[in-house]
Amino acid sequence: MAQLDIQAVTKTFGTVSVLKDINLNIRSGEFIVFVGPSGCGKSTLLRMITGLETVSSGEIRIEGARVNETDPAQRGTAMVFQSYALYPHMSVAENMGFSLRMAGQKKTEIRDRVARAAAILRLDKLLDRRPGQLSGGQKQRVAIGRAIVREPKVFLFDEPLSNLDAELRVKMRAELLELHRRLKATMIYVTHDQVEAMTLADRMVVMNGGIVQQFGRPLDLYDDPDNLFVAGFIGSPRMNVMSAEVAEVTPTHVTVTSPGGADARLILPFRGLDPSIRQLSLGIRPEHVRLAEAGEGLPVAVDFVEELGDVTYIHGSMPAGERLVIRSGVRRLDPTLTTCHAALDPARFLLFDSEGQRLRESGSLPA
Amino acid sequence: MTAASESASGHRWAVADLWTWAVLKWVVAICIAIVAVFPIWWMVNVVFAEPGAPVSINPRLYPTSFSAGWDKIMMILTETQYLRAYYISVTYALLTILGVLLFGSMAAFEFALFDFPGKGLLFGVVMLSLMVPTAVTIIPTYLLVADLGWLNTMQGLVVPGLASAFGLFMLVQFMRSIPAEMIEAARLDGASHFQIYWHVALPLSKNALVTLAILTFMKTWGNFTWPLIVAPSPETYTVGQVVGLFNAPFSHQTVDVVMTANLLAAVPPLIFFLIFQRKIVEGIAMQGSKG
Numbered sequence: 294m295a296q297l298d299i300q301a302v303t304k305t306f307g308t309v310s311v312l313k314d315i316n317l318n319i320r321s322g323e324f325i326v327f328v329g330p331s332g333c334g335k336s337t338l339l340r341m342i343t344g345l346e347t348v349s350s351g352e353i354r355i356e357g358a359r360v361n362e363t364d365p366a367q368r369g370t371a372m373v374f375q376s377y378a379l380y381p382h383m384s385v386a387e388n389m390g391f392s393l394r395m396a397g398q399k400k401t402e403i404r405d406r407v408a409r410a411a412a413i414l415r416l417d418k419l420l421d422r423r424p425g426q427l428s429g430g431q432k433q434r435v436a437i438g439r440a441i442v443r444e445p446k447v448f449l450f451d452e453p454l455s456n457l458d459a460e461l462r463v464k465m466r467a468e469l470l471e472l473h474r475r476l477k478a479t480m481i482y483v484t485h486d487q488v489e490a491m492t493l494a495d496r497m498v499v500m501n502g503g504i505v506q507q508f509g510r511p512l513d514l515y516d517d518p519d520n521l522f523v524a525g526f527i528g529s530p531r532m533n534v535m536s537a538e539v540a541e542v543t544p545t546h547v548t549v550t551s552p553g554g555a556d557a558r559l560i561l562p563f564r565g566l567d568p569s570i571r572q573l574s575l576g577i578r579p580e581h582v583r584l585a586e587a588g589e590g591l592p593v594a595v596d597f598v599e600e601l602g603d604v605t606y607i608h609g610s611m612p613a614g615e616r617l618v619i620r621s622g623v624r625r626l627d628p629t630l631t632t633c634h635a636a637l638d639p640a641r642f643l644l645f646d647s648e649g650q651r652l653r654e655s656g657s658l659p660a
Numbered sequence: 661m662t663a664a665s666e667s668a669s670g671h672r673w674a675v676a677d678l679w680t681w682a683v684l685k686w687v688v689a690i691c692i693a694i695v696a697v698f699p700i701w702w703m704v705n706v707v708f709a710e711p712g713a714p715v716s717i718n719p720r721l722y723p724t725s726f727s728a729g730w731d732k733i734m735m736i737l738t739e740t741q742y743l744r745a746y747y748i749s750v751t752y753a754l755l756t757i758l759g760v761l762l763f764g765s766m767a768a769f770e771f772a773l774f775d776f777p778g779k780g781l782l783f784g785v786v787m788l789s790l791m792v793p794t795a796v797t798i799i800p801t802y803l804l805v806a807d808l809g810w811l812n813t814m815q816g817l818v819v820p821g822l823a824s825a826f827g828l829f830m831l832v833q834f835m836r837s838i839p840a841e842m843i844e845a846a847r848l849d850g851a852s853h854f855q856i857y858w859h860v861a862l863p864l865s866k867n868a869l870v871t872l873a874i875l876t877f878m879k880t881w882g883n884f885t886w887p888l889i890v891a892p893s894p895e896t897y898t899v900g901q902v903v904g905l906f907n908a909p910f911s912h913q914t915v916d917v918v919m920t921a922n923l924l925a926a927v928p929p930l931i932f933f934l935i936f937q938r939k940i941v942e943g944i945a946m947q948g949s950k951g
């Protein structure tokens with residue numbers, strides 16, 4: 294049984310449709326990340342799960358029980374806000390114990406549970422402080438502590454680290470993973486940072502325009518995206534995309550011409566392409582493109598070069614103006630380099646139709 | 661002259677400027693303080709003066725007899741209804757403060773942090789009432805209070821002043837700055853609507869509430885007209901009314917006794933002011949920037 298079931302959920306604000314037909318099954322103990330560009334509805338979905346927004350249609354179930362109408366405090370969810378939303382007039386201990394106090398727990402019980410959560414988060418020495426006297430990272434830990442104290446079935450985090458500096462963010466990320474391992478609780482985490490998503494998620498939900506684009510394990514999404522949006526959103530630098538015309542289709546191969554406007558032919562292994570398709574978008578990751586000798590590969594005009602030490606990215610453009618990033622191990626390239634040649638690994642191409650949907654091989658799949 | 665000594669002399673100049681500026685500021689401030697304090701000081705000197713000193717000795721720069729002043733004070737407190745008037749005035753002020761804070765904060769909580777049908781219209785009506793001068797509403801309010809049979813009663817004094825449009829406005833402005841996420845967090849923590857008000861919104865508005873309490877105190881303590889018309893019977897005289905009797909053109913009290921009555925009326929606000937000095941200044945500044 295899924296811990297959290299989201300079935301055909303939609304959300305409209307007035308006449309504006311913000312979420313369309315969301316279906317997700319989240320298993321107990323999973324670390325799920327919602328990721329997508331700003332305004333795609335991540336926060337709205339999270340707020341619907343916890344009950345801060347009503348569900349326009351569809352059903353949300355937690356441990357099998359429908360919670361659409363359940364009071365937010367009774368759903369067994371706890372939320373950590375981006376702004377922390379700590380009560381500034383209460384001490385850290387009072388902040389963490391507030392929900393228990395509202396639930397009418399005994400003072401000793403509250404103190405014990407707060408102390409336990411504080412120990413997990415290394416907040417023991419800060420219990421008497423006010424939020425105003427804490428650093429950003431400490432505030433974030435208190436906000437998480439406030440959630441832990443409630444012992445929820447599902448933790449919800451809405452961009453909890455985005456107010457922290459890069460270094461602290463990496464540290465807090467590690468702490469969150471550690472916490473997840475310890476508590477074995479279901480966690481849902483919202484971010485628009487795909488690196489954060491990849492590092493944290495057991496499975497991630499890529500959203501765009503109120504629609505779930507793909508739901509799966511991070512590397513599956515990386516290797517096997519369902520559409521151009523996911524392909525472009527995940528991975529940094531982004532996947533290269535170029536248009537091409539289909540010249541010939543055989544049962545096992547597709548021959549395309551003028552990839553990215555270059556005067557070239559590529560023969561791609563691909564089973565069972567629909568022969569009516571004339572136009573394709575080809576996707577290939579920078580690590581599957583390498584620098585080649587003149588005469589080999591496609592000509593590329595070099596725009597700029599990023600030398601990161603361990604790896605060098607050459608950002609160039611194809612004759613039709615499409616961007617092409619080449620990943621290279623070569624350090625200290627000739628600085629006057631203005632053109633180069635790129636060899637693309639034909640086996641690594643992903644094919645997309647003109648709507649950006651992924652074309653998958655059909656017929657007998659390779660073993 | 662070298663560049664270094666030049667810049668040093670420039671520096672000295674700046675210091676001298678600062679000095680003049682500081683001295684000037686102090687002189688001006690002291691002058692204003694003297695002008696402000698002098699009438700009160702004069703009042704004190706008249707009260708604590710040898711009995712029989714002619715009123716025409718002007719100005720009086722220092723007190724001459726403590727015991728004579730004390731006698732006058734005791735005389736007023738024992739032989740007139742002054743103590744009862746104190747009691748009435750203090751009760752009137754405290755009840756009004758309590759009511760204004762309670763109703764103002766509850767209404768502000770809803771207006772500032774939640775949506776409900778008709779909110780804009782209702783708030784508009786309340787704000788409109790801010791524009792209407794008291795002189796216009798005082799007669800209808802009086803008639804209403806009279807109809808209720810509340811003339812010469814404490815509720816007649818207090819109840820009409822409980823809903824303060826100004827207080828509501830001020831608290832709404834203040835509570836709007838409470839982040840929505842904090843209210844949501846409280847909701848998720850299981851706080852009921854009232855508990856959110858009580859445990860989150862109220863404590864966070866403490867500064868505004870204190871300010872409003874002070875402003876309300878000053879207003880009710882100094883309110884002369886309303887008690888005069890709604891509670892004209894001597895049993896419900898406020899301090900203001902009693903002092904009014906002393907000050908009346910045909911009162912046959914001597915000047916020093918009148919001054920004593922006035923001084924006694926000024927003592928509570930003075931004490932209040934000394935305690936809350938900083939808050940009052942902040943409050944007035946807030947009125948200016950927000951109102």
Ligand SMILES: Nc1ncnc2c1ncn2[C@@H]1O[C@H](COP(=O)(O)OP(=O)(O)OP(=O)(O)O)[C@@H](O)[C@H]1O
Pocket residue numbers: 306309311329330331332333334335336337338485
């Ligand atoms: N209360 C509301 N009324 C009307 N529209 C809303 C409301 N709340 C959110 N929206 C709209 O819903 C869409 C999704 O908003 P949401 O906050 O869920 O985005 P998000 O994915 O969390 O974005 P971000 O990464 O910027 O936080 C946005 O277009 C937003 O304008």
Ligand SMILES: [Mg+2]
Pocket residue numbers: 335336337451
């Ligand atoms: Mg958001």
